[in-house]
Amino acid sequence: MSISVQLPDGSSRELGAGATAADLAADIGPGLAKAALIATIDGEQVDLNVELTDGTTVALITDRQDEGLETIRHSTSHVLAQAVLELWPGSTFAIGPPIEHGFYYDFELPGGSTFTDEDLERIDAKMREIIDADQPFIRSEMSASDALELMADHQYKRETIERVTTDSGDGLGVHDDDLSEEVSADGTVSFYRNTDAFIDLCRGPHVPSTGRLGHFKLMSVAGAYWRGDEKRPMLQRIYGTAWANKKDLKAHLHRLEEAAKRDHRKLANELDLVSWPAELGPGLAVWHPKGALVRKIIEDYSRDRHEHGGYEFAYTPHIAKSNLWETSGHLDFYADGMYPPMEMDGATYYPKPMNCPFHVMIYKSSQRSYRDLPMRIFELGTVYRYELSGAVHGLLRSRGFTQDDSHIFTTRENLQEELTSLLDFVLSILRAFGFHDFQAKLSTRPTEKSVGDDEIWDMATEGLRQALENHGLDYIVDDGGGAFYGPKIDVDVKDAIGRAWQLSTIQADFNLPERFELEYVASDGERKRPVMIHRALLGSVERFFGVLLEHYAGAFPVWLAPMQVQVLPVAEVHADYAETVRARLADAGCRVDVVDATDPLGKRVRAGKTEKVPYVLVVGDDDVANSTLGVNARGQDVERDVAVDAFMERIAADIDNKV
């Protein structure tokens, strides 16, 4: 392996195999520390992210492309800021970090004016000028007071400087990894300057000079609150995407197009599944017959699995009096997410944002024995949550949705076993729908206040961890990320184009059993408190349907397809035979229709394909004579002269096949 590194000053340096940043230390002066270098390893260009502390000690070297990419994105965001400040004198800039796929930068324009799409073109042109000028990124450090003076006209920068130079009490300064400012314990901050006219507060690192950049595209303008706080001023945010080379940029833009083609709202319209009449209001959908059929299949499958999985079914009302929500704590902790109350007959009713308290009522309806546990109550329960009108998004985010919700009441002793078998159940169902790539997250006890004793937290957390380990499931730990009432597992699935969707959640709860004073009689005759587990597998049926649509790009597997087979007689004389075939398939439990010969065959085939029907069968003279079919399987070439019997076996296998 040979590594060739180009230094910020333009000279280059050859390094042998196994070289580290230590080998570079001598070549990089203190003023150029924290530079990202572009190197070639065996002739192939890689981005090296070299971080040096105080110009002498080596901290890190990596040949990981993505870290180099982060640097490119971050540097591009600086160029964006430089362009905007130049084009809009008097504007001020806030923060501009690299993000997944690109970067953004937040600005405040003079007089509160806003960017338009045409502005983006002007900014883009200016950025390319800066890049063509190949300006070097030069690092400097200064005291907080000098920095505040330098940024006298930029209140957001000043605020940031003050924040990062204020000690958080642990001697390490403020930890703010999400932001790209320099964070300092000794009261100094770092800046990067690339012309006399443009200098920005920044932790770095950056590419050596702007000439390294250029494979970017400004994507959109959006409003964003300063520091994400609704009560702070709204800034103008420009989003961009940036890549190491032209090919990657193109590939990314192509992926965006692919994702747009799979948009469930578009497919729902094209395939006549669901619509969102404006008359109903934001986030409210009506399910058309075909969409409703697919949904019913999903729900039936879920019910069937639960019935055979040791669950008992329940139905509960959609509203309840305020005292229920006071006892459950929802009115204290979740009021913002609830629909407004209704006053009736001197009492106050709320639509339910969750099903839990109702299932608790079922538990409490009689005295429970340890012999009754675990008790698993299941309901496809529709809940209502007040989402911001700007936040609703097709089926993925709506104001009313149906959870495949269950609450399991168990003894402490059985908690671990229950959690383990539960994860089994979850994965088995997700796999049936065609998801095979999982990423789990285990969220543990928060450091702040939480309820429940150490023993039970340990048991539950260990139970969840064991369940994950037993399944060899890839998981990350979100330390302290659990709710105050218990630890949880969230399961993300990856779809066909690699996007992650959070679907399942398994959550232990030590709080509601206390609040509702749940009890069971143990084997020794003592009254004990059960533990509760909340769990949803699909999450919300509506959202799951949306995810499935995007995953399959509308081409549902046979068992879920609303129309499984269409039979097309070539001409009217073949109609009787087509009907015979249809009847046989229908008898076998197949969803099948005949499309009669009023339109030309080509047109009917096209319509079937466009509707993504898994099998389009064509029957003509030869088929009538020989009891055969012409088979157009979705995504495959035409097969002629397939025996009807052979096709019957094939479709029967497909209908059974939960992927």
Added chain:
RNA sequence: GCCCGAGUAGCUCAGUCGGUAGAGCAAUUCACUCGUAAUGAAUAGGUCAGGAGUUCAAUUCUCCUCUCGGGCUCCA
């Protein structure tokens, strides 16, 4: 809710520098009866999202409202 953008026939879109609109597909009718991704013809279909203002005249300009899209925030 807030910032930016959008809303023209069932769908996808043109168009009107202010004089009340057009195409393709879909629908309906007729003819064609066809072997694998759009047969031909005809008909019908729009208070140009809704309301107000300016104007002799508004789909077009202005304001407000509604809905949608992209973000912020939040989450299933």
